[in-house]
Amino acid sequence: MEDKIAAHVRDIPRSGIRDFFEIVQSMHDVISLGIGEPDFVTPWHIREAALFSLEKGRTGYTSNLGLPKLREAIANYVSRKFHVDYHAPSEVLVSVGVSEAIDIALRALLNPGDEVLYHEPCYVSYNPSVTLAHGKAVSVPVHERDNFQLRAGELAKRITPKSKILLLNFPTNPTGATMPREALEPIAELCVKHDLIVLSDEIYAELTYDGAEHVSIATLPGMRERTVFLHGLSKGWAMTGFRIGYACAPAPLIEAMMKIHQYAILCAPITTQDAAIEALEHGDAAVAHMREKYELRRNYIVSALNEMGLPCPTPRGAFYVFADIRPTGLTSRDFSLRLLEEQKVAVVPGTAFGKDGEGFVRCSYATSLEQIKIAMERMAVFVAGCPRR
Amino acid sequence: METLLRLLQQNATVSREDLARQLNLTVAEVNDRIAALEKDGVIRGYQAIVDRERLDQNTVTAFIEVRITPERGGGFDRIAQRIAKFDQVVSCYLISGGYDLLVVVEGTSLREVASFVSEKLSTIESVISTATLFRLKTYKENGALFTADVPEDRLVVSP
Numbered sequence: 001m002e003d004k005i006a007a008h009v010r011d012i013p014r015s016g017i018r019d020f021f022e023i024v025q026s027m028h029d030v031i032s033l034g035i036g037e038p039d040f041v042t043p044w045h046i047r048e049a050a051l052f053s054l055e056k057g058r059t060g061y062t063s064n065l066g067l068p069k070l071r072e073a074i075a076n077y078v079s080r081k082f083h084v085d086y087h088a089p090s091e092v093l094v095s096v097g098v099s100e101a102i103d104i105a106l107r108a109l110l111n112p113g114d115e116v117l118y119h120e121p122c123y124v125s126y127n128p129s130v131t132l133a134h135g136k137a138v139s140v141p142v143h144e145r146d147n148f149q150l151r152a153g154e155l156a157k158r159i160t161p162k163s164k165i166l167l168l169n170f171p172t173n174p175t176g177a178t179m180p181r182e183a184l185e186p187i188a189e190l191c192v193k194h195d196l197i198v199l200s201d202e203i204y205a206e207l208t209y210d211g212a213e214h215v216s217i218a219t220l221p222g223m224r225e226r227t228v229f230l231h232g233l234s235k236g237w238a239m240t241g242f243r244i245g246y247a248c249a250p251a252p253l254i255e256a257m258m259k260i261h262q263y264a265i266l267c268a269p270i271t272t273q274d275a276a277i278e279a280l281e282h283g284d285a286a287v288a289h290m291r292e293k294y295e296l297r298r299n300y301i302v303s304a305l306n307e308m309g310l311p312c313p314t315p316r317g318a319f320y321v322f323a324d325i326r327p328t329g330l331t332s333r334d335f336s337l338r339l340l341e342e343q344k345v346a347v348v349p350g351t352a353f354g355k356d357g358e359g360f361v362r363c364s365y366a367t368s369l370e371q372i373k374i375a376m377e378r379m380a381v382f383v384a385g386c387p388r389r
Numbered sequence: 390m391e392t393l394l395r396l397l398q399q400n401a402t403v404s405r406e407d408l409a410r411q412l413n414l415t416v417a418e419v420n421d422r423i424a425a426l427e428k429d430g431v432i433r434g435y436q437a438i439v440d441r442e443r444l445d446q447n448t449v450t451a452f453i454e455v456r457i458t459p460e461r462g463g464g465f466d467r468i469a470q471r472i473a474k475f476d477q478v479v480s481c482y483l484i485s486g487g488y489d490l491l492v493v494v495e496g497t498s499l500r501e502v503a504s505f506v507s508e509k510l511s512t513i514e515s516v517i518s519t520a521t522l523f524r525l526k527t528y529k530e531n532g533a534l535f536t537a538d539v540p541e542d543r544l545v546v547s548p
C-alpha cells in the first residue's frame with residue numbers, strides 16, 4: 001500500500017514530538033513539561049454555556065462561516081483587544097482550531113511552487129502544512145541573541161520572486177518570543193515592499209507578561225489588506241478540546257477560504273461555537289486569572305533554570321521557556337532522553353521545532369507549580385551531573 | 390501586593406522561597422510585605438479548610454438569621470460585637486435584607502447549637518427574632534471545591 005501514498009505526503013517526516021510522546025507515554029511517574037496545552041480546565045461559565053446550548057437542542061449545522069452571533073463577537077473582540085476592525089459578515093471565518101485556518105489559508109493562496117517564509121524554531125505544523133498545500137517552505141532562522149525575534153535582515157536574505165506568504169507566530173511556540181511594535185515595523189515594511197501576504201498566528205496573544213502589550217502586525221501601515229489574522233480559543237481560554245479558531249482577512253480571501261472550508265469541514269461544531277460566544281463576551285476575568293498564574297510560574301521556572309546553570313532570558317509570552325542546554329555539552333535529543341530516563345522529567349528537544357532548535361529544550365509551564373517545583377529540583381540534579389559545564 | 394495576597398488566600402502554606410521566586414522578589418522582601426499586611430490587619434489569620442463530613446465527629450454548622458433593634462447611638466455594632474465574641478460563633482456579618490445579622494455557629498451537636506440560640510442569642514435584649522438554618526452538605530468553602538476534581542487526562546507530550 002505504501003507505494004500508493006501521494007509523494008508529497010509520504011515525504012513528510014514523522015513528527016519529532018510524536019516520537020517523544022511515545023517514549024514518555026510508555027513510562028510511569030513522569031513529570032511532563034512537554035505539554036503544549038493549558039493545564040486549566042475550561043472556565044466553568046464557558047462549559048456551562050456549552051451545556052446550555054445542548055439543553056436547548058442546538059445540535060445542527062451552522063452557516064459555513066460560523067454563527068453570525070459568534071462572528072460578531074469575534075469582530076468585537078478583535079477590535080476591542082487588538083484595534084483592528086473587521087466586517088463580521090464578510091471578513092470573519094470560524095474554523096476548527098487555528099490549525100484548520102492555517103491549512104485553508106495556505107490552500108487558498110498557494111499555487112504549486114510558491115514560497116512560504118516562516119521563522120524557525122516554530123510550531124511543528126507550519127512546514128508540513130505548507131508542503132501539503134504544494135508550497136515550498138522556506139525557514140528563516142531566529143536567534144537567541146535577538147530574544148528569538150524575527151529580524152528583517154534575515155528575512156530579506158530569503159525573499160525571492162517566488163515568495164508569496166510570510167507565516168508569523170508571536171508570541172511564539174516554542175520560544176515564548178514576543179515582537180513589540182518597533183520589531184514588527186521593519187518586517188511589515190518588507191512585506192509591503194515585496195507584496196507578501198502575512199498569515200499571523202496570534203493564538204497566544206492573551207498570554208503576554210511583564211505588562212507587554214500584544215501588537216498585531218495587522219495594525220501596522222499597509223498591513224490590514226495583506227494580513228490574515230489567525231486566532232482561537234485554545235490557549236488563552238483553555239479550550240483546546242473545543243476546537244474553535246478563526247481567521248479575519250479581506251473579504252475575497254475569506255470567500256476563497258470558505259470554499260475549501262465548506263467542502264472539507266462544512267462548519268465548526270455548534271455547541272462549541274455557542275461556548276465561544278460566552279468566552280469572548282464574558283471571559284476576560286477568567287483569562288486574566290490564568291494569565292497571572294502562567295506569569296508566576298514563568299518567574300519561578302526562569303529563576304530555577306538560571307540557578308541550575310541553564311541560562312535563559314525571560315520569555316515574555318505564551319507558556320514556554322526555551323532553555324539553553326549548551327552548557328551541558330549534550331545535544332537537545334540526548335539531554336531530553338537522559339533527563340527522562342534518569343530523572344523522569346519530560347521536556348521537548350528544541351530540534352522538534354526545526355534544526356535551529358539544537359542546543360535548546362522547550363519547557364512548558366502549563367503545568368501546576370507543584371509539578372514545576374519537583375521538575376526543577378530533578379532537573380537541577382541532572383544538570384549538576386552533566387560532564388561539561 | 391495584590392498578587393501576593395491572592396497567592397496567600399489560595400494557599401497560605403506556600404513557602405516564602407516559592408513566593409519569592411514567583412513574584413521576582415527576595416525572600417526578605419516577601420517577609421517584609423507579609424509582615425506589613427499582618428501589622429495593618431489586612432491579613433487576619435491563617436487557617437485550614439476542613440471537610441467536616443470526612444471527620445468522625447458530627448460537627449454541626451448553623452446559619453442563624455438574627456433580627457435586632459438597633460441602639461440609639463451605637464446602631465448594630467455593639468450588639469453584633471457582643472454576639473461575635475462567643476466562641477461558638479465562627480462568623481458574624483451585618484447584612485442587608487429581611488434581617489440584620491447572619492451568625493454562623495459551630496457546635497458538636499444539634500442540641501448544643503439549639504441551646505446556644507435559645508439561651509445565649511435569643512435572650513439578648515435587643516434580639517427580636519432568630520431563624521436557624523442547618524448545614525446539610527458542603528459543596529464549596531472559601532474557594533475550595535469539595536466535590537471530586539476533574540481527572541488529569543492531557544496528552545503527556547503535545548505540540
Ligand SMILES: Cc1ncc(COP(=O)(O)O)c(C=O)c1O
Nearest residue numbers: 097098099123173232234245548
Ligand atoms: C502556534 C500554534 N498555533 C496553532 C496551534 C493549534 O491551535 P488550535 O488548537 O487552535 O488548532 C498551536 C497549538 O499548540 C500552536 O502552538
